[in-house]
Amino acid sequence: MSGHNIAPDIGEVIQLGQHRFTWTEDHIDRATLQKLQSEYDVLGNSALERLQETQLEIGQKDLFTTLRDNYASDDTLSAFWTETHTVPEWVDWAQIDRGQRFFYKHMAANFVGFALQGFMGENTTTGSTAEVLVRTGGFSTRVLLRRLLETFQWLLQVTKDIDGIKPGGEGHTATIRVRLLHASVRHRMMKLAASKNGYFDMQKHGVPINSADSMHSIATFGCNPIWLQLPRLGITPTSQEAEDYMALFRYVGYVIGTPHEPFSSAAKGKACMESIEMILYPTDKSKVLGHNFIECLRNIPPLNLSRPFIEAGTRVINGEDHGKLIGISKPGLLSYCQFYGLCFILRGMTLVQKFSPRFENYLVAVSILTAYIETSWADLSKAIQGLDLHHHRGESFSCFWTWGSQRLLHEVGTKTWIFHCWRKCDQSDGSKTSVH
Ligand code: HEM
Numbered sequence: 001m002s003g004h005n006i007a008p009d010i011g012e013v014i015q016l017g018q019h020r021f022t023w024t025e026d027h028i029d030r031a032t033l034q035k036l037q038s039e040y041d042v043l044g045n046s047a048l049e050r051l052q053e054t055q056l057e058i059g060q061k062d063l064f065t066t067l068r069d070n071y072a073s074d075d076t077l078s079a080f081w082t083e084t085h086t087v088p089e090w091v092d093w094a095q096i097d098r099g100q101r102f103f104y105k106h107m108a109a110n111f112v113g114f115a116l117q118g119f120m121g122e123n124t125t126t127g128s129t130a131e132v133l134v135r136t137g138g139f140s141t142r143v144l145l146r147r148l149l150e151t152f153q154w155l156l157q158v159t160k161d162i163d164g165i166k167p168g169g170e171g172h173t174a175t176i177r178v179r180l181l182h183a184s185v186r187h188r189m190m191k192l193a194a195s196k197n198g199y200f201d202m203q204k205h206g207v208p209i210n211s212a213d214s215m216h217s218i219a220t221f222g223c224n225p226i227w228l229q230l231p232r233l234g235i236t237p238t239s240q241e242a243e244d245y246m247a248l249f250r251y252v253g254y255v256i257g258t259p260h261e262p263f264s265s266a267a268k269g270k271a272c273m274e275s276i277e278m279i280l281y282p283t284d285k286s287k288v289l290g291h292n293f294i295e296c297l298r299n300i301p302p303l304n305l306s307r308p309f310i311e312a313g314t315r316v317i318n319g320e321d322h323g324k325l326i327g328i329s330k331p332g333l334l335s336y337c338q339f340y341g342l343c344f345i346l347r348g349m350t351l352v353q354k355f356s357p358r359f360e361n362y363l364v365a366v367s368i369l370t371a372y373i374e375t376s377w378a379d380l381s382k383a384i385q386g387l388d389l390h391h392h393r394g395e396s397f398s399c400f401w402t403w404g405s406q407r408l409l410h411e412v413g414t415k416t417w418i419f420h421c422w423r424k425c426d427q428s429d430g431s432k433t434s435v436h
Contacts, residue, residue, distance in 0.1 A: 016277055017319045019228060026271035028262065030279055036215065037128070037206025040186060041179065041257035047080035048183035063180040064173060084176050084255055085167040090264070091251055093162055099248030102241050103159040105353065105360060106230060107367035109346045112313065113229025114155070115297055118220050119148060120310075121228075121318035124290050124326045127283040128205040129213050135200065136185055139289055144296040154178060155221070156371045158252055165251070175255045182209045182256075214258040216276045222249025222263060223273035232317045234347035242266035282325055290326030308335035316340070 007030070008014055008023035051066050054074070060066045071081035103110055123129065137143045157164060158171035165171040189208040193200040200208065226242045237245070243266045250263040262272035294310050308331035315323040315330070316339055323330065353360040 014274075014278075016274070017322065018232070019274070019277070021270075021274050024267075024271055026268045028272060028275040033212050033275065033279060034206075036212035036259070037210045039211040040207045040209065041183065041211075041214070043076075043080055043083060044179050044183040044257045045187055046076050048180060048187055050074055050076045051180070063184070064177050067176075067180070084172075084179075087167065088251075088254060092247065093166070095244050095247045096165065096251060097162040098241075099244040099246075100159045100162065100165070101364060102237070102245050103155075104364045104367040104371070106225075106235060106346075106350070107363075107371065108349070109230055109233050109235055110225055111152075112233060112342070112346070113225050113317070114152070115148075116310070116313045116317045117224055117229045117232070119297070120290065120293050120314045120326075121322060122216075122220050122224065122280075124286045124293065125280045125282045125322075126213070126216065127281045127285075128210075129216070130283055130285045130289060131200065131205050132185070132189065132208045132213075134285060135189060139285070139292045141292050141295040144292055145300070148296060148300075159248070160368070160371070165248075172255060175252060179256045182214075185209060211259050212276070214256070215253075215262060215272060218249055218253040218256075218258050218260075218263060219269065219273040219276055221252070222246055223269045226266070227270055227273065229317065233343045235350045239266065242270075286325065287327035290328050294328065306335070308332065309338055312336045312339040313342075316343075 008027070010023060010025060012023045014021055014023060047067070048063070051063050051070075054070050054077075055061065055063075055066050058066070060069070067077055067081065071077040123133075133139070133147075137147075154171075154174050157174045159165075160171060163169050186207065186209045189200055190202075193202055193208075202208075206212065222245060226237050226245055230237055246263055246266045246269045250260045250269075253260040253263055261268075263269045294307055294314075297310050298305050298307055311323070311328050311331045312335035314328060316336070320330075349363065353363060
């Protein structure tokens with residue numbers, strides 16, 4: 001690990017890029033994080049091995065189905081099932097429900113933050129994660145686009161509704177699937193690293209998908225929006241919203257097999273995020289990643305954002321130095337103005353929400369609807385993987401709307417899901433967000 005080269009004292013003020021904070025007892029030192037790089041989800045790996053053996057016997061392909069059908073007759077699988085399906089005593093469903101609502105209250109801002117800070121800012125400078133990702137399919141724009149959409153789809157599944165994240169719900173099952181997918185990637189890579197010299201340097205990068213990297217991912221999903229993303233777009237979440245969102249992602253961390261104690265409060269989560277930010281380091285892949293991320297983001301219909309707009313947004317949200325680091329060009333003033341215009345709109349929407357709960361309910365309902373279309377789009381994109389989105393922009397756009405709306409109508413008809421969401425929004429009192 002390299003990165004920020006200081007060993008801070010308690011009370012020391014640290015300026016990290018655009019983020020300023022004070023080192024506290026909650027912060028995690030570099031040595032502890034280094035130790036966590038050699039730790040991983042052992043139960044997940046053991047369960048994976050048992051599942052693979054069982055699959056050979058019965059010919060089943062899907063890991064989760066094999067788990068569900070066989071856990072009762074196997075000790076390791078049973079331990080894994082019990083762990084993932086036992087709700088810890090610290091879980092407060094009402095708080096997690098509020099955390100989910102927070103995501104939709106700021107859906108547009110969250111998406112911008114997720115893409116420009118989480119994706120462009122964080123992933124490009126996370127050496128160990130990039131080293132794993134490059135060995136599981138490369139950095140081509142098509143692979144990155146699929147990864148982005150799959151991850152966003154999962155994010156929608158865990159935030160969609162409270163029943164979805166409870167044991168047996170859609171988001172809960174999706175999270176267990178991801179845990180098993182991680183275990184399978186880790187298992188394969190560890191085996192290859194042991195047998196093939198130079199395949200993956202575990203001394204340098206730690207175990208693939210280790211505990212430190214996993215904590216970093218949970219921080220990226222649960223902490224960065226609160227302290228690194230929304231504030232840079234002009235939105236300052238309240239402390240209650242920070243606690244609620246943290247509670248949601250602490251629970252996700254628990255289900256996915258990541259140390260979750262560092263996320264047991266907003267203060268600890270923030271400290272964990274900052275500690276990890278201190279040790280991030282770019283690699284020779286950072287520039288390639290930065291370039292390909294932009295190609296991938298500008299390929300997403302229906303927005304099909306321009307390259308200079310994404311470059312301006314990336315530089316505003318992550319800082320000009322970061323832009324230089326990952327080698328993206330400096331766009332003209334117009335692109336900056338366009339991005340600041342977007343920030344102005346997002347900020348304005350937050351202000352109106354503050355004074356009009358009705359508008360907020362409306363926005364949450366529309367966001368859930370949009371999320372649903374996006375989820376459908378992710379499914380669709382998997383189905384049309386052969387289609388070059390950049391060169392067939394028009395086709396993919398109309399295809400997207402035709403297919404998305406058909407799918408949506410079907411769902412509205414069968415589940416009256418949107419109506420349910422609307423009612424849920426109306427019933428929720430919703431906490432307030434301040435704008436600075
Ligand atoms: C603990 C928090 C994490 C969460 C919530 C998370 C989430 C996800 C999601 C949603 C997917 C897509 C699953 C799908 O295909 O449907 C995924 C896949 C994957 N993740 Fe993670 N992830 C986390 C941590 C990590 C870390 C730390 C690494 C690596 C260092 C990693 C590496 C991967 C890889 C290699 C894949 C498979 C990508 C592929 O499709 O080729 N993940 N993860």
